[in-house]
Amino acid sequence: MxxxxxxxxxxxxxxxxxxxxxxxxxxxxxxxxxxxxxxxxxxxxxxxxxxxxxxxxxxxxxxxxxxxxxxxxxxxxxxxxxxxxxxxxxxxxxxxxxxxxxxxxxxxxxxxxxxxxxxxxxxxxxxxxxxxxxxxxxxxxxxxxxxxxxxxxxxxxxxxxxxxxxxxxxxxxxxxxxxxxxxxxxxxxxxxxxxxxxxxAGLLREQSWIPGQPRTPRRPKKQRVPRAQAKAAERRVSDQERMDALLDQINEKGLHSLTPAQRKELKALSDRRRQG
The missing domain is CATH 1.20.1540 (Rhomboid-like fold)
Incomplete structure (x- = not known):
């Protein structure tokens, strides 16, 4: 059954x-x-x-x-x-x-x-x-x-x-x-x-001897991402990559290896991440 x-x-x-x-x-x-x-x-x-x-x-x-x-x-x-x-x-x-x-x-x-x-x-x-x-x-x-x-x-x-x-x-x-x-x-x-x-209508696809072209399902339209949202997403990815690089440097050589500019950059990246 x-x-x-x-x-x-x-x-x-x-x-x-x-x-x-x-x-x-x-x-x-x-x-x-x-x-x-x-x-x-x-x-x-x-x-x-x-x-x-x-x-x-x-x-x-x-x-x-x-x-x-x-x-x-x-x-x-x-x-x-x-x-x-x-x-x-x-x-x-x-x-x-x-x-x-x-x-x-x-x-x-x-x-x-x-x-x-x-x-x-x-x-x-x-x-x-x-x-x-x-x-x-x-x-x-x-x-x-x-x-x-x-x-x-x-x-x-x-x-x-x-x-x-x-x-x-x-x-x-x-x-x-x-x-x-x-x-x-x-x-x-x-x-x-x-x-x-x-x-x-999209049925009987295996019965190829029946005339008529089977209906193909429509592909869902891709939703357009707003430009500002796309840029924000790219920036988050870029920020994460840069932060990972700085943290890797700290793990390998210690915090003292960072220059004043790098420390300032790391603080700015951390602040942006907290703010979302």
């Missing part, structure tokens, strides 16, 4: 709510959770208002392009909670590696890839499946995590890449069995777009 939980570095949040650090992943989880409130009030009415089907564009219902990740509510309570947990867990793991801004870009890319792919598939086949809830976003994010940590261990010590291959294969086989060609094409297109986006 320990292989399922790779070491995480601290990720700077966008802001805090009390002691809760709101990172990019946490913000999305909170937004989806907040969308449960109107679902509880209106029931299926909320889902009917917010889900996305490419045919809805013909009715100028443009808001559905953006609202579908929040459409599910608790229509399937167990899977809704599992999806949120997996989104939080695997999203936080990836965000700790690439940072909050690239993570925001990756999540937006997943949303855009799914929306565009399902729309294109509907145009190709004359019909299309609907997008409802955060489940597909979580599914693609999980596959990105598996691509990043293919040898991590899941339950029963199963390698992550085996688990990913099985769940993706089952989903594709179900689509084939029921001749869901539009959904099949949409998922395959989404996988390609998301893989490129993940690589550009």
């Amino acid at each position: 320990s292989g399922l939980f790779p070491h995480r570095e601290h990720t700077d949040p966008w802001f805090r709510i009390g002691r809760l650090e709101v990172t990019t992943t946490m913000f999305v989880v909170l937004a989806v959770t907040a969308a449960i409130i109107p679902w509880v009030i209106t029931g299926a009415g909320w889902t009917a208002l917010t889900y996305y089907n490419p045919a809805s564009l013909a009715r100028a219902e443009v808001w559905r392009l953006f609202s579908w990740p929040f459409a599910e509510g608790l229509s399937n309570t167990l899977w809704s909670v599992i999806n949120l947990f997996m989104l939080w867990y695997f999203g936080t793991s990836l965000e700790s590696q690439i940072g909050r801004k690239p993570m925001a870009g990756l999540l937006i890319a997943i949303w855009a890839s799914l929306t565009a792919s399902y729309s294109v598939a509907a145009l190709l086949f004359g019909t299309g499946a609907s997008l409802v809830g955060i489940g597909m976003v979580q599914f693609l994010l999980l596959l990105v995590w598996i691509g990043e940590y293919p040898h991590a261990r899941f339950l029963f010590n199963i390698p992550a890449w085996v688990f990913g291959a099985v769940i993706l294969g089952v989903q594709l086989l179900v689509m084939l069995a029921y001749s869901q060609w539009a959904s099949l094409v949409a998922v395959l297109l989404s996988l390609g777009f998301v893989a490129i986006a993940a690589r550009r």
